[in-house]
Amino acid sequence: MKFVNKLQESIENHAAHNVLCINNVFYTYRDFAIEISKIRSAVTNVVDDSEKLIGLVTNDDIQTYASIIALWLEGKAYVPVNPTTPKERNTKVFELTETKYVIDSSESSIYEDHTVIASAALDDTDINLKPKDVSGDQLAYILFTSGTTGLPKGVPITFDNVDALVNAIDAEPEFNLTPSDRCLQMFELTFDFSVVTYLFPLLSGSCMYTIPKGAIKYFYIFKLIKEQKLTVLTMVPSIINYLRPYFPEINAPDVRYCSFGGGALHSDIAKEWSDCLPNCKIFNYYGPTEFTVYSGFYPYHKETDQKAHNGIIAIGTPQKDTLYLVVDENNKEVAIGVTGELCLGGPQITPGYWKNEERNAISFFTREENGKPIRYYKTGDLCFKDEEGDFLYVGRADFQVKIRGYRVELAEIEFHAKSKSEKKVNMVALDITNNLGNAELGLAIESEEFDTTEIFDHMKTKMPGYMVPTHVRFVKEFPHSINGKINRKELKTYFDIQ
Numbered sequence: 001m002k003f004v005n006k007l008q009e010s011i012e013n014h015a016a017h018n019v020l021c022i023n024n025v026f027y028t029y030r031d032f033a034i035e036i037s038k039i040r041s042a043v044t045n046v047v048d049d050s051e052k053l054i055g056l057v058t059n060d061d062i063q064t065y066a067s068i069i070a071l072w073l074e075g076k077a078y079v080p081v082n083p084t085t086p087k088e089r090n091t092k093v094f095e096l097t098e099t100k101y102v103i104d105s106s107e108s109s110i111y112e113d114h115t116v117i118a119s120a121a122l123d124d125t126d127i128n129l130k131p132k133d134v135s136g137d138q139l140a141y142i143l144f145t146s147g148t149t150g151l152p153k154g155v156p157i158t159f160d161n162v163d164a165l166v167n168a169i170d171a172e173p174e175f176n177l178t179p180s181d182r183c184l185q186m187f188e189l190t191f192d193f194s195v196v197t198y199l200f201p202l203l204s205g206s207c208m209y210t211i212p213k214g215a216i217k218y219f220y221i222f223k224l225i226k227e228q229k230l231t232v233l234t235m236v237p238s239i240i241n242y243l244r245p246y247f248p249e250i251n252a253p254d255v256r257y258c259s260f261g262g263g264a265l266h267s268d269i270a271k272e273w274s275d276c277l278p279n280c281k282i283f284n285y286y287g288p289t290e291f292t293v294y295s296g297f298y299p300y301h302k303e304t305d306q307k308a309h310n311g312i313i314a315i316g317t318p319q320k321d322t323l324y325l326v327v328d329e330n331n332k333e334v335a336i337g338v339t340g341e342l343c344l345g346g347p348q349i350t351p352g353y354w355k356n357e358e359r360n361a362i363s364f365f366t367r368e369e370n371g372k373p374i375r376y377y378k379t380g381d382l383c384f385k386d387e388e389g390d391f392l393y394v395g396r397a398d399f400q401v402k403i404r405g406y407r408v409e410l411a412e413i414e415f416h417a418k419s420k421s422e423k424k425v426n427m428v429a430l431d432i433t434n435n436l437g438n439a440e441l442g443l444a445i446e447s448e449e450f451d452t453t454e455i456f457d458h459m460k461t462k463m464p465g466y467m468v469p470t471h472v473r474f475v476k477e478f479p480h481s482i483n484g485k486i487n488r489k490e491l492k493t494y495f496d497i498q
Contacts, residue, residue: 014205035066055102058189063105075134136160154354164347179205218242250276261285286315292348310415401431420458
């Protein structure tokens with residue numbers, strides 16, 4: 001729990017600095033320390049010491065961020081739920097984790113079946129940031145992702161896992177936040193990327209700028225970059241697709257670092273975005289929730305480092321203490337240059353899905369390396385390692401579909417479709433089932449209608465006939481998940497195939 005001690009030091013040492021800017025209101029680290037202490041006092045008074053999992057309603061306010069730190073100082077884990085998500089799903093999350101207590105800063109809480117700690121109503125108390133002694137295998141948080149069965153799937157992360165992440169990022173000489181940094185925090189706190197966008201600024205005494213719920217994310221980010229002169233950006237790639245029309249207006253010399261993750265970063269838009277940030281280092285990070293956010297990265301540069309496959313920027317190399325292994329369907333390592341499923345090993349790996357042994361048996365395996373057993377997580381991402389040791393992303397294993405018996409990579413179709421289009425718009429290839437139960441290919445284009453003859457003629461010259469989509473739909477605005485990723489499942493419903 002070294003990182004928790006570091007958080008204590010940072011919050012104490014930067015008392016006069018701003019910690020958060022929420023809806024144009026600034027809060028200092030001292031304000032933050034007071035809120036943490038109030039919540040911590042309430043938790044110790046109300047919650048039994050044996051209760052380790054505490055629900056957290058993720059409002060966009062200082063109390064919610066303070067609650068995370070208060071729980072960590074107490075050696076407890078937060079189980080976040082989004083207030084805009086249906087109550088039924090959130091209650092299911094609390095049910096699965098047997099959560100009895102919920103911290104909720106809302107004016108009134110809808111979780112009447114739980115003991116609610118209403119953080120907004122708490123009295124002042126002395127500042128207390130001293131962490132309890134807790135073993136590293138205790139949980140720090142559990143995040144729930146969508147599960148194939150319709151039930152949310154819990155990913156528990158321990159204090160040791162977070163410590164390993166902090167050690168890995170600290171070991172990178174290229175990345176170093178300072179107290180004067182102004183950092184974007186665009187993520188919902190139920191999304192794993194949020195962990196790096198609040199944790200590293202807090203460890204450095206920097207200030208975070210959040211996006212109010214209900215705001216148009218990309219437009220608010222554009223405003224923050226311009227008006228608040230942000231210096232550190234962490235984003236999902238889909239956001240810059242929305243910012244693309246504003247690129248001619250964006251010249252942000254203050255931005256020092258821009259990190260991407262949570263989706264494929266395309267080389268054409270990466271170059272254009274890079275032109276908007278003349279003094280910036282760009283990192284293309286890779287890592288799933290099951291491996292504590294980040295597992296490695298590729299340092300992109302529009303002139304010197306632009307390695308890509310099918311127009312998708314490389315994911316680079318593993319970070320400190322992380323092992324990458326590319327395997328075939330029998331979990332045997334494949335040769336350099338051969339595509340297989342990327343597996344991750346090392347101290348950031350989750351202990352396993354929450355109470356889901358069936359899923360654990362599918363997603364994790366152990367193999368002997370240098371006389372030691374190493375546990376690996378199967379990411380479902382198809383990659384290959386090149387001769388220089390960089391890993392390149394090919395697509396999702398579940399985006400690999402069979403058309404007429406042939407294996408087809410949807411990412412490859414998207415690459416060829418985009419490469420010929422004069423219009424810089426989002427295009428997504430999808431496998432759609434017709435009324436005969438056969439898979440067909442569709443191409444969804446985020447745009448008003450235009451003539452696609454040239455695009456399709458080009459695709460026919462680049463790919464076999466079975467890979468050329470037979471259906472096209474123009475969609476004014478693609479549906480997105482709450483975390484900013486394109487919702488492919490919903491996009492499929494735009495195709496009505498007989």
